[in-house]
Amino acid sequence: GESVGLHLPTLSVQEGDNSIINCAYSNSASDYFIWYKQESGKGPQFIIDIRSNMDKRQGQRVTVLLNKTVKHLSLQIAATQPGDSAVYFCAESLTGANYLFFGSGTRLTVIP
């Protein structure tokens, strides 16, 4: 079956540094990917998405990179701030599917 997993379950970075959160997916048919941020006790918050016809997409301080060859997805956060501390989930969607498959999550801790 499909699976979405993360290489690093925890990540600690110094405030101001850049963060990179990685995600691997197993289904090459997946064509839509989303990164969510979940703060403690709250629901996931949409950060950025990317479709399989793109390799890179930038938002405000965030960049998502997609490498379809190795089925790898990453989220880059520039100038990480304490408010970025949260659990980050990647999610994938299959063509024609109505729902998302979520990865296990990476906890990002920003050290002031």
Place this chain on the structure above:
Amino acid sequence: GAVVSQHPSWVICKSGTSVKIECRSLDFQATTMFWYRQFPKQSLMLMATSNEGSKATYEQGVEKDKFLINHASLTLSTLTVTSAHPEDSSFYICSARDRRLAGATQYFGPGTRLLVL
């Protein structure tokens, strides 16, 4: 835009009682809403997909008679945990898809924490 609310945010109940959780899309219409369950330090587990005006589709292993879902309008879905037991204690999160948008993007509610004593 794309705001989803849940009510209540916290609920504590005695074992054997039923608890209803509401999920509302505040500024968009959602033909499809989703209910997830999340245990501490774990990812989201999809419980069911709720389609407006039709029966919900439950994931394997989720008891439909235990977790009743009603999606009576384009902005409201409810999850009722019937005869709740301590093992039902969890964080329940709903999400919704904007019917105007193509693709699978889901917008999540803030979650409801259920504690069954």
